[in-house]
Amino acid sequence: MHADPEGQAPWALQLVARVERGAPPTRTAVCEAAAVAVVRLLADDRTRPGGEWAAPVRRWTDGRTRKHCRRARGVAWERVLALPGVTAEVAGAEVRALVPTATDEIPPEVARLQLSGSELDDPDARPAVDPVPGGPVVVSLCPEPFLPLGKAAAACGHAAQLTAARMPAQRLAAWTGAGFPVVVEHPPAPRWSRLRSTAPVEIVDAGFTVVAPGTSTALARWA
Numbered sequence: 001m002h003a004d005p006e007g008q009a010p011w012a013l014q015l016v017a018r019v020e021r022g023a024p025p026t027r028t029a030v031c032e033a034a035a036v037a038v039v040r041l042l043a044d045d046r047t048r049p050g051g052e053w054a055a056p057v058r059r060w061t062d063g064r065t066r067k068h069c070r071r072a073r074g075v076a077w078e079r080v081l082a083l084p085g086v087t088a089e090v091a092g093a094e095v096r097a098l099v100p101t102a103t104d105e106i107p108p109e110v111a112r113l114q115l116s117g118s119e120l121d122d123p124d125a126r127p128a129v130d131p132v133p134g135g136p137v138v139v140s141l142c143p144e145p146f147l148p149l150g151k152a153a154a155a156c157g158h159a160a161q162l163t164a165a166r167m168p169a170q171r172l173a174a175w176t177g178a179g180f181p182v183v184v185e186h187p188p189a190p191r192w193s194r195l196r197s198t199a200p201v202e203i204v205d206a207g208f209t210v211v212a213p214g215t216s217t218a219l220a221r222w223a
Contacts, residue, residue, distance in 0.1 A: 008031070009104040011059055012066035015153060016080045016113060019071040021116055025093030027122035028184050034069060034153035035139055035160035035182040037088035037097035042161060043176060044086055049162070053084065053099050060100035064206065067157050069095075069150035070113035079109040090182075095153070119149055122186075129185040131223040134174050136181035137163050140199070140219040143189045146216060151210045155203050155218040156184055161178040162201045163220045171222060195219050 015037065017030045025033075043197075046053040072080050077094075081087065086100035098110065131138045139159045141152055160182055164172060187195060196202060200221035207213025 009102045010066060010098050011056075011063055011099040012068050012103050012106075013041075013060060013157075014098040014110050015069040015157060016077075016096045016098065016110065017069060017071045017149075017153065018073065018077045018096075020073045020077075023092075024120055026091065026124065027120040027152070028125050029091040029093035030095060030120065030149065030184075031139070031141070031153050031184045032182050033088045033090040033093040034097070035137075035156040035184070036065060036090060036180050037086055037095045038067070038157035039160045039164050039180040040088055041086040041097040041099070042164065043180070050155040056100050058087035065158065065161065066103075066208070067154035068115060069153040069157075070110065070115055071117060071150075072113050076109070076113060083107060083110070094097075097157070108187060116148060126183070126185045127187060128191060129183050130219050133223045134171075134178075135223065136178075136183045137170055137175065137222045138218055139182055139184050140187050140192065140195055141184060142215070142217050143192050145195065145211055145215065148210060151217070155205070156182070158203050159201055159218040159220040162203070163222065166200060167222060175222070178187070192219075195221070 015034050047057045085096050085097040129138050139156050199219035199221050203218040205211050205215045205217050
């Protein structure tokens with residue numbers, strides 16, 4: 001992680017989850033779709049050197065890689081789809097990762113969207129998932145403190161991003177070929193403590209919002 005240049009507004013990647021009134025997605029599905037969307041954006045050909053997204057993505061990754069998760073529905077969602085980015089759909093949830101911008105240059109159709117709000121139901125939340133060889137990356141969310149939806153989705157996105165950076169090349173190629181699948185688990189405290197000692201990816205929050213600096217919010221594992 002790097003510092004942002006002195007005197008410049010920090011940059012952030014905006015995640016937008018589609019949450020329609022009539023058929024909202026589950027909380028876990030949004031977290032999984034957010035993780036997939038982030039990695040697909042970073043792996044997109046347009047982010048490679050010379051690509052149209054290369055400069056803004058590089059500026060973002062050179063600083064503190066902030067992520068904000070918002071929600072949209074109806075016409076507002078359609079407007080988001082017209083902006084540069086990548087959409088992932090998982091188990092009925094749709095999340096779009098937008099090309100990063102300075103926080104004082106967020107498009108107005110995104111800036112007006114809700115950053116927080118009512119929580120989504122999560123009837124099928126998994127308390128334990130073990131990775132299988134060649135299977136999805138498993139992201140574990142911390143049991144305490146409780147992370148609001150936007151914070152949880154952003155943490156999952158960051159865990160997936162670091163996974164892509166740290167995963168061995170051959171395993172990364174397999175994950176890439178499969179479309180970067182992610183499964184999110186919600187472990188109880190004893191399991192979380194055990195996983196922290198061995199997980200190759202741990203997200204330690206900088207404490208800009210919601211949680212205290214140094215809080216461990218997510219882990220990622222693969223086989």
